[in-house]
Amino acid sequence: MRLAILGCGTVGSEVVRLLHEQSADLAARIGAPLEIAGIAVRRLGxxxxxxxxxxxxxxxxxxxxxxxxxxDVVVEVVGGIEPARSWLVDALRAGKSVVTANKALLAEDGASLHDAAADGGADLYYEAAVAGAIPLLRPLRESLHGDRINRVTGIVNGTTNFILSAMDATGAGFAEALEEATELGYAEADPTADVEGFDAAAKAAILASLAFHTRVGAADVHREGITEVTAADMASAKAMGCTIKLLCIAARGTDAAGRESVSVRVHPAMIPLSHPLASVGDAYNAVFVEAEAAGPLMFYGRGAGGAATASAVLGDVVAVCRNRLAGVRAPSESAYADLAVRPMGEALTRYHVSLDVADKPGVLAAVAGVFARHDVSIATVRQAPAGTEPAGRGADAVLVIVTHTAPDAALAATVEDLRGLDAVRSIASVLRVEGGE
Incomplete structure (x- = not known):
């Protein structure tokens, strides 16, 4: 089986190395030896x-x-949208199997790739596009096809998880934790794609597409990054028995008209320490899948790195080569459900709101009245004197409110109205809360 490898950076070089080191085992597993037909690079020297x-x-x-x-098989580890899209569409239409790790392309225009694969009768595999070496997409794509998945919640970006874990462990601010992540090689020189949530949003789109048999693109995903998370937020989370993680959440539900639909979002959120994702530290990834018959399933491991990603790439190479030798093709894209994606305002969540307020009679009643007007129920209220909470220095008192579950639009409108109260000096922090209710 002859392979064309597009790209020879961190991942591509590991793919080449593993192809050489494991050549005998790979040949035995496939039923034929693997040979590299060529390696496309930008610079030969x-x-x-x-x-x-x-x-x-x-x-x-x-x-x-x-x-x-x-x-026979094209392996793409270049990344980006173009020219990768054109290369892969041409390969698939020509009947060549494709293995790619290109999450951005799959989230931006996976439809073109799937359509080209159908036209050419070729395989399109992309396990390495989400969560590195963790076997995740294949279970969603194949193993769980006899079940109904209701929710997928995950930590799918190692850089942000390292940063938030460091902030939680040391009390450092975002800038300090990012600096450490950069020095250790966990963050790129330009960390925008990670810290602003673009990377996680692309992965969320892929996960939702597979879980709910619906084409979901990056533009359908509500995205927020972690740059506004502060040391004070971490301290408040600890006081509640929680930690903060950047989560991708894809959930099945109903829209405002009662029709089945899906919600897909990426944002930082507080989760209780009892949640399976709370203990996922360092640069690790983990995804929590909730299925009707199988129940809760947890996938955990290294979500990035050359060797880890190359492992997933080679797993796909073995699968597509076996298919070619057997003269068969893997099941095609499953998008029959074609569910609508709900706007973020209809997503059900909870809010943690920290207010700097005047310490005088009637403040709590006025604040509670705002929540009531928007039909948002308050779960807990905690008040502390000025200076006892990092978020409240300079205020008379700090009011920390956690709501019950409500539509995000109602929660956001509540926060906006709170800004207009005379007794509210400022809104120090707003974070969503997931799990635990």
């Missing part, structure tokens, strides 16, 4: 260490490599 491949296998002609009749 770049130092790639001691990769065990002949120099003549490297090429800058990705298009020619993809179109070569001597290629």
């Amino acid at each position: 770049r130092d790639r260490g001691d990769l065990p491949v002949a120099p003549e296998l490297f090429t800058t002609d990705a298009v020619g490599l993809v179109k070569s009749d001597d290629v």
Whole structure:
């Protein structure tokens, strides 16, 4: 089986190394040896260490490599939208199987890839696109097809999980924790895609598409990052027996008209320490799947890194090569449900609101009245004197309110109205709360 490898960076070089080191085992598992037909790179002269491949296998002609009749499987680890999309569409339409780790492309325009795979009768596998080495997409795609998945909640970005875990453990602020993550190599020089939630949102779209048999794109995902999470937020979470994680949440439910639909969102949230995701630290990933018959399922492991991602890529390579040798194709995309994606305002969640308020009679009643006007029920209220809470220094008192579950639109409107109360000096913090109710 002849492979075209597009990209030879951190992941691509690990794929090449593992193909060499495990060649005998891979051949035995597939039923035929694997050979590299070529490796497309941007620059031929770049130092790639001691990769065990002949120099003549490297090429800058990705298009020619993809179109070569001597290629059975295309492995794409370049990333980005174009030219990767054009390469893969051409390969799939020509009947070549494709293995990709390109989460951004799948979330932005997975439909084009799936349609091309159907046209060419080819396999499209992408286990490495979400949660690195964790076997997650294949179970959603195949193992759980006899069940109904109602909710998927996950930590799918290692950089942000490292940052939030460091803030929780040390009391550091966001900037300090990000600096540490950068020094240790967990954060890129430009961490925007991670800390602003773009990476997690792309993965959330892929997970929702598989879980709910519905095409969900990145534009359908409500996205918020972690840059506004403070040390004071972490302290408040600890006081509640919680921690803060950047969560991707995909949930089945009904819309305002009572029709079945899905909600897909990415944002920081407080979760109780008893939640299975609360103990996921460092740069690890974990995804919690709730299915009707199977019940709760937890997938945990390394969600990034060259070797971990390459492991998932090679697992897909073995699968598609077996299919080609057997003359069969994997089940095609399952998007029959075609459910609508609910707007964020209809998502059901809870809020943790920290208010800097005047310490005088009637303040609590006025604040409670705002919640009541929006039909939002209060679960707990905690008041502390000024200075005893990090969020309340400079105020007369700090009022910390946690709500019961309500539509996000009602909760957001409540917070907006609170800003207009004379007794409210400022809204120090607003965070969603997930789990525990």
